[in-house]
Amino acid sequence: xxxxxxxxxxxxxxxxxxxxxxxxxxxxxxxxxxxxxxxxxxxxxxxxxxxxxxxxxxxxxxxxxxxxxxxxxxxxxxxxxxxxxxxxxxxxxxxxxxxxxxxxxxxxxxxxxxxxxxxxxxxxxxxxxxxxxxxxxxxxxxxxxxxxxxxxxxxxxxxxxxxxxxxxxxxxxxxxxxxxxxxxxxxxxxxxxxxxxxxxxxxxxxxxxxxxxxxxxxxxxxxxxxxxxxxxxxxxxxxxxxxxxxxxxxxxxxxxxxxxxxxxxxxxxxxxxxxxxxxxxxxxxxxxxxxxxxxxxxxxxxxxxxxxxxxxxxxxxxxxxxxxxxxxxxxxxxxxxxxxxxxxxxxxxxxxxxxxxxxxxxxxxxxxxxxxxxxxxxxxxxxx
Numbered sequence: 001x002x003x004x005x006x007x008x009x010x011x012x013x014x015x016x017x018x019x020x021x022x023x024x025x026x027x028x029x030x031x032x033x034x035x036x037x038x039x040x041x042x043x044x045x046x047x048x049x050x051x052x053x054x055x056x057x058x059x060x061x062x063x064x065x066x067x068x069x070x071x072x073x074x075x076x077x078x079x080x081x082x083x084x085x086x087x088x089x090x091x092x093x094x095x096x097x098x099x100x101x102x103x104x105x106x107x108x109x110x111x112x113x114x115x116x117x118x119x120x121x122x123x124x125x126x127x128x129x130x131x132x133x134x135x136x137x138x139x140x141x142x143x144x145x146x147x148x149x150x151x152x153x154x155x156x157x158x159x160x161x162x163x164x165x166x167x168x169x170x171x172x173x174x175x176x177x178x179x180x181x182x183x184x185x186x187x188x189x190x191x192x193x194x195x196x197x198x199x200x201x202x203x204x205x206x207x208x209x210x211x212x213x214x215x216x217x218x219x220x221x222x223x224x225x226x227x228x229x230x231x232x233x234x235x236x237x238x239x240x241x242x243x244x245x246x247x248x249x250x251x252x253x254x255x256x257x258x259x260x261x262x263x264x265x266x267x268x269x270x271x272x273x274x275x276x277x278x279x280x281x282x283x284x285x286x287x288x289x290x291x292x293x294x295x296x297x298x299x300x301x302x303x304x305x306x307x308x309x310x311x312x313x314x315x316x317x318x319x320x321x322x323x324x325x326x327x328x329x330x331x332x333x334x335x336x337x338x339x340x341x342x343x344x345x346x347x348x349x350x351x352x353x354x355x356x357x358x359x360x361x362x363x364x365x366x367x368x369x370x371x372x373x374x375x376x377x378x379x380x381x382x383x384x
Contacts, residue, residue: 039349060335064328079323086304088273095266096246101161103298104168105139109275112138117198139275147267151260173291204284216284230312
């Protein structure tokens with residue numbers, strides 16, 4: 001009888017094997033979550049070893065990021081530029097390009113926003129779209145320089161975009177601080193640290209929460225862009241060509257696709273998204289631009305994109321996580337008497353475990369990645 005039962009239910013179709021198959025199929029989705037969890041555990045261990053109260057620290061982190069209405073609002077506002085800029089970095093990854101120049105593209109787009117916001121007088125229904133378009137065009141034009149150099153000369157985009165970062169930041173600094181004549185600087189600002197304020201007609205609509213925070217329209221723009229980028233990559237011919245060039249440029253060339261043109265387009269689109277991120281900050285948060293406005297934001301966007309495995313919808317959640325870590329850092333510092341650098345350590349651990357996900361897979365016995373699961377980031381120095 002036992003033998004007959006065994007013959008009727010093959011081992012491959014039993015409940016345990018079905019669970020294992022489902023686990024192997026979907027367990028890769030757990031890797032980023034487990035990477036964050038592991039980083040938090042190690043962070044707690046470090047806090048404990050230094051004599052701090054890790055529980056009070058993490059309660060403060062939670063309350064400052066997602067545990068209260070004000071915390072959630074601050075997190076959303078803080079996350080918005082990370083989400084939009086992360087989408088730009090992810091789009092570059094899909095094309096096999098490592099756009100490390102989002103910082104410079106943020107500044108280039110923001111300078112264009114300031115020009116439109118201070119020189120033009122338009123009704124809000126026109127001024128707000130004009131500002132967003134100006135930011136997108138500024139960021140796209142700046143990134144297209146690196147794309148053109150990559151496509152035509154083979155110069156690697158990492159080197160080009162890093163150098164363009166320095167140029168954009170220093171150029172913005174000069175434009176703001178120049179006094180003979182005043183260029184972008186505000187004559188009323190004695191410290192010469194910012195531009196003139198943009199016209200009120202170009203402020204993004206929002207709801208004031210507390211004394212300083214405005215929950216502005218930028219988060220809705222970020223959500224919409226995430227779905228637009230996802231649809232563009234998956235459902236359009238241009239998106240298919242972009243992904244094909246990223247996966248195998250030789251095969252794309254053999255299929256008749258323009259590899260140089262796709263590279264320039266991908267970089268321009270990536271920079272355009274970074275420019276929109278800059279526009280959302282200028283138009284929704286400070287209404288002016290300073291030389292230190294985006295310090296580190298472009299580089300953090302790379303981590304946001306990597307944490308989501310360059311999945312546009314996933315970037316919504318990784319961006320919120322990143323914004324939450326930054327929003328809750330101050331309360332975490334107060335509650336546990338810690339240095340704010342602890343948050344930076346936790347962030348670094350998250351990046352490390354996401355980048356070296358084989359460690360997480362080994363710890364939690366998650367099946368190894370298949371060959372096709374990797375996101376193409378860069379094809380090598382000087383590669384086509």
